[in-house]
Amino acid sequence: MTFLHLPWAELCVALPLAGAAVVALLRDPLAAGRVTLGVSLAAFGCALMPWVALANGAPGGTLFAVDGLSAPFLALVALLHLLVVLATPRVKLNRMSLGGHLLAEGFRLGTFAAAPTAPALLVLFLVLGVVPPLVELRRRGRPSRVFALHMGLFVALLVGGWAAVELGAPAAGGVLLLLAVLVRSGAVPAHLWIADLFEHATFGTALLFVAPLAGVYLALRLALPTAPEWALQAVGAVSMATAVYAAGMATVQADARRFFAYLFLSHASLVLVGLELHTVISLTGALFLWASVALSLGGLGITLRAVEARHGRLKLDGHRGLYDESPTLAVGFLLTGLGSVGFPGTLGFVAAELLVDGAIEANPLVGVGLAVAAGMNGIAIVRAYLALFTGSRHASPVPMGITGRERFAVLALAALVLGGGLVPQPGVDSFRAAAGEVLASRGP
Numbered sequence: 001m002t003f004l005h006l007p008w009a010e011l012c013v014a015l016p017l018a019g020a021a022v023v024a025l026l027r028d029p030l031a032a033g034r035v036t037l038g039v040s041l042a043a044f045g046c047a048l049m050p051w052v053a054l055a056n057g058a059p060g061g062t063l064f065a066v067d068g069l070s071a072p073f074l075a076l077v078a079l080l081h082l083l084v085v086l087a088t089p090r091v092k093l094n095r096m097s098l099g100g101h102l103l104a105e106g107f108r109l110g111t112f113a114a115a116p117t118a119p120a121l122l123v124l125f126l127v128l129g130v131v132p133p134l135v136e137l138r139r140r141g142r143p144s145r146v147f148a149l150h151m152g153l154f155v156a157l158l159v160g161g162w163a164a165v166e167l168g169a170p171a172a173g174g175v176l177l178l179l180a181v182l183v184r185s186g187a188v189p190a191h192l193w194i195a196d197l198f199e200h201a202t203f204g205t206a207l208l209f210v211a212p213l214a215g216v217y218l219a220l221r222l223a224l225p226t227a228p229e230w231a232l233q234a235v236g237a238v239s240m241a242t243a244v245y246a247a248g249m250a251t252v253q254a255d256a257r258r259f260f261a262y263l264f265l266s267h268a269s270l271v272l273v274g275l276e277l278h279t280v281i282s283l284t285g286a287l288f289l290w291a292s293v294a295l296s297l298g299g300l301g302i303t304l305r306a307v308e309a310r311h312g313r314l315k316l317d318g319h320r321g322l323y324d325e326s327p328t329l330a331v332g333f334l335l336t337g338l339g340s341v342g343f344p345g346t347l348g349f350v351a352a353e354l355l356v357d358g359a360i361e362a363n364p365l366v367g368v369g370l371a372v373a374a375g376m377n378g379i380a381i382v383r384a385y386l387a388l389f390t391g392s393r394h395a396s397p398v399p400m401g402i403t404g405r406e407r408f409a410v411l412a413l414a415a416l417v418l419g420g421g422l423v424p425q426p427g428v429d430s431f432r433a434a435a436g437e438v439l440a441s442r443g444p
């Protein structure tokens with residue numbers, strides 16, 4: 001057995017789950033933080049290796065294996081978990097459930113590492129993935145009813161749809177699975193849980209639960225191959241309405257967490273719009289946008305979380321003048337935020353160009369809707385930046401500058417956003433091949 005033939009996908013799932021058990025036995029928050037960081041770093045390394053093995057033609061396993069679609073997102077999910085732990089201040093470690101973080105990481109990596117030939121395993125990890133945020137909400141004594149009701153509906157639709165497909169009713173199963181996708185992605189009217197989760201959970205938990213866009217992955221793996229055409233068109237219409245609605249809501253929010261929740265909801269809905277068009281160029285653009293959203297808004301979320309750690313819950317109803325306290329956070333906020341809406345030279349610009357071109361070719365009205373949503377999202381980001389970082393200077397008696405670990409996390413994601421925009425061709429080729437595979441699974 002060569003190095004590339006090792007069970008890397010299995011290891012990247014098993015490490016966080018084993019690490020969660022170890023961390024649960026530790027009572028020292030600093031020691032638990034170091035173990036969590038080490039486990040997340042090792043899991044990221046193991047998550048990269050299946051991608052390398054795939055590129056070199058090494059076969060995967062029967063239960064855990066990656067293909068051209070899942071390989072980059074498996075590594076991306078592991079990276080986001082690593083950077084969130086890295087950017088967590090030491091004084092906040094006692095408030096963060098490190099064991100729950102690793103447990104959730106294992107479930108999310110299992111979602112993307114489950115072999116395409118093992119849909120039951122994918123369903124299992126999607127169901128398990130809703131448990132850690134719910135446990136955290138209840139452990140902290142925060143309201144959990146909205147989240148629990150929506151996730152209960154998601155689980156019922158997911159399991160019912162998968163069972164229907166397995167029992168020989170693919171059309172009915174596909175419809176149920178698409179409904180599960182809409183609930184998990186927060187499409188209107190099942191969108192209240194996203195803002196509620198950001199309101200009551202810790203920022204890191206909420207960010208990592210939504211950032212991988214598990215609903216999109218569910219749509220590509222299970223729903224798109226079996227769903228009827230009319231159901232896909234309905235999903236596209238609902239997603240387009242959600243994208244515009246959420247973008248409008250993001251422009252008027254007075255709370256920074258709610259602003260981020262609606263901004264993320266709008267972008268997730270735009271990805272679903274690209275899936276509904278199911279042409280090679282639109283699906284390539286949707287996959288590219290998926291990666292862009294995870295990286296850009298992941299970086300934006302980590303930046304907001306760092307500012308919030310210093311100043312508490314942030315309001316956008318004035319001008320806080322925080323630029324002088326940490327210019328790096330301000331630059332990271334603006335760069336990752338504008339990158340998500342397609343600023344030239346960023347990963348989002350390439351994604352937006354591909355998606356809009358594909359949409360206009362399929363339906364000009366959809367292309368107009370995409371442009372409107374992107375424009376309002378851009379307005380929301382600039383408004384939030386002005387509210388947080390411009391205005392009168394406020395002297396602080398304690399240092400408020402960015403730490404080295406936070407700087408690394410923010411700049412690493414910013415570098416990926418810029419690098420993907422300046423050298424987009426490898427990503428375009430990879431996602432175009434993955435889009436072809438997804439469309440082939442749907443049949444003629």
